[in-house]
Amino acid sequence: MINFHPDKQMLELHAQGQLPLSLSIALSAHIEYCGQCQQQCQQLTKALSVEAFSDNSAPAQQEQALLDDLLSNMLSDIDDLPLDTGINLPSSVTVTVKEKQYALPQVFRQQMLSEWQGIGKVSRARLDTGEGKARASLLYIDADGEIPQHTHKGTELTLLLAGEFSDEFSDYKPGDLMVMTAEDKHSPKTKQGCLCYTVVDAPLYFTKGLSKILNPIGELIY
Amino acid sequence: MQINSTKTSQQGYDNVNHNQTRDVMKTNSDKDNNEQLALYMSAVANYQDKRAFAKLFAYFSPKINAFGHQRLNQQGLALDLVQETLTRVWTKAHLYNPDKAAVTTWVFTIMRNQCFDMLRKVQHNREDSFGDDIWQLFDSDNAQEDDNDFMLSASLLKHVDALPPLQKQVVRGIYLQELTQQELAEKLHIPIGTVKSRLRLGLEKLKSYMEQAL
Numbered sequence: 001m002i003n004f005h006p007d008k009q010m011l012e013l014h015a016q017g018q019l020p021l022s023l024s025i026a027l028s029a030h031i032e033y034c035g036q037c038q039q040q041c042q043q044l045t046k047a048l049s050v051e052a053f054s055d056n057s058a059p060a061q062q063e064q065a066l067l068d069d070l071l072s073n074m075l076s077d078i079d080d081l082p083l084d085t086g087i088n089l090p091s092s093v094t095v096t097v098k099e100k101q102y103a104l105p106q107v108f109r110q111q112m113l114s115e116w117q118g119i120g121k122v123s124r125a126r127l128d129t130g131e132g133k134a135r136a137s138l139l140y141i142d143a144d145g146e147i148p149q150h151t152h153k154g155t156e157l158t159l160l161l162a163g164e165f166s167d168e169f170s171d172y173k174p175g176d177l178m179v180m181t182a183e184d185k186h187s188p189k190t191k192q193g194c195l196c197y198t199v200v201d202a203p204l205y206f207t208k209g210l211s212k213i214l215n216p217i218g219e220l221i222y
Numbered sequence: 223m224q225i226n227s228t229k230t231s232q233q234g235y236d237n238v239n240h241n242q243t244r245d246v247m248k249t250n251s252d253k254d255n256n257e258q259l260a261l262y263m264s265a266v267a268n269y270q271d272k273r274a275f276a277k278l279f280a281y282f283s284p285k286i287n288a289f290g291h292q293r294l295n296q297q298g299l300a301l302d303l304v305q306e307t308l309t310r311v312w313t314k315a316h317l318y319n320p321d322k323a324a325v326t327t328w329v330f331t332i333m334r335n336q337c338f339d340m341l342r343k344v345q346h347n348r349e350d351s352f353g354d355d356i357w358q359l360f361d362s363d364n365a366q367e368d369d370n371d372f373m374l375s376a377s378l379l380k381h382v383d384a385l386p387p388l389q390k391q392v393v394r395g396i397y398l399q400e401l402t403q404q405e406l407a408e409k410l411h412i413p414i415g416t417v418k419s420r421l422r423l424g425l426e427k428l429k430s431y432m433e434q435a436l
């Protein structure tokens with residue numbers, strides 16, 4: 001049972017395709033675990049499609065001319081287009097860290113992981129999302145590992161992918177998605193070990209839209 | 223909805239939502255509109271019918287163009303979005319399943335995914351495509367059925383029986399007996415994770431059979 005979900009605004013921005021890649025990955029992965037958010041996202045998408053396609057007014061003449069040209073170009077080339085074979089089968093996406101193999105959500109199928117780095121029980125592999133200030137990574141904590149109490153300069157998103165961890169507030173299970181802000185202080189620890197996806201320092205240009213991710217975050221110090 | 227002949231689908235053409243027929247549209251419900259669009263989709267899917275495609279283009283292109291203007295802020299890019307989206311409507315039409323989603327929702331999904339990739343190019347100078355990984359096009363209506371929206375074609379069925387027994391059991395259970403993964407896990411007394419991994423392995427094998435056949 002997943003207890004921690006993205007808030008409604010975040011889900012909406014996700015359905016609109018307005019979140020940056022690092023956060024879209026988190027939402028897509030959460031949705032793979034969470035039927036409730038999957039359904040909500042589908043409903044939002046349906047509503048957005050109605051909204052996007054509800055205006056039946058004719059475009060300006062100039063625009064229409066451009067579209068007419070485009071159609072005739074497309075129709076003349078279209079026979080040469082290979083049809084999509086379309087079987088977008090789920091494939092197994094896995095990651096191996098400290099000799100343990102974990103299955104990852106489908107959204108990680110294009111692996112962009114850099115090398116694992118870390119000290120002691122904590123390892124981290126960055127994902128190159130090309131977003132400048134957004135730092136997305138996989139975080140692995142070994143069994144009986146603990147992260148000393150810390151705060152976040154800004155905001156940190158954590159999605160638990162495997163294993164479990166707990167902090168002063170709760171116990172977390174795979175699929176749980178948490179957003180911690182500057183005021184939150186916690187010291188997570190894990191008995192079995194855990195694998196998380198984390199995003200810190202969300203890109204500035206999106207911070208306006210996200211109620212919770214208001215502050216661009218500095219480095220998170222583990 | 224079943225379309226059995228080109229004739230049926232072409233009879234529907236004249237009801238389409240076009241500027242000239244906007245009055246007709248007003249009295250039609252969204253449902254009729256969607257059925258009309260689904261008729262065109264099926265003509266494109268089954269007969270690569272260009273006339274039907276032109277109808278879809280007439281309906282969607284101004285709307286996609288407007289959406290592109292809003293999101294991408296450039297005329298040229300908005301037109302690219304129209305082209306990219308409607309090209310995919312053509313090449314993927316046979317994959318559209320009217321039982322799963324309205325045509326408008328399906329086209330919106332393709333458009334949003336394309337737009338996401340185009341925005342990455344504009345904002346981060348990245349030539350990658352993540353849109354279809356983030357929002358998979360063929361999400362099922364039911365979260366329980368995550369992996370079940372893959373239709374087994376007759377040609378694939380014979381390969382199912384060639385799978386290793388444990389994988390075959392799971393693939394048959396999910397696709398032929400239409401059990402949920404949870405039900406199957408209970409029935410076989412195995413963890414749901416095992417159902418998922420066997421299913422994945424089985425489907426990967428089937429996929430490689432398919433690729434060999436192509």
Ligand SMILES: [Zn+2]
Nearest residue numbers: 005034036037
């Ligand atoms: Zn959720």
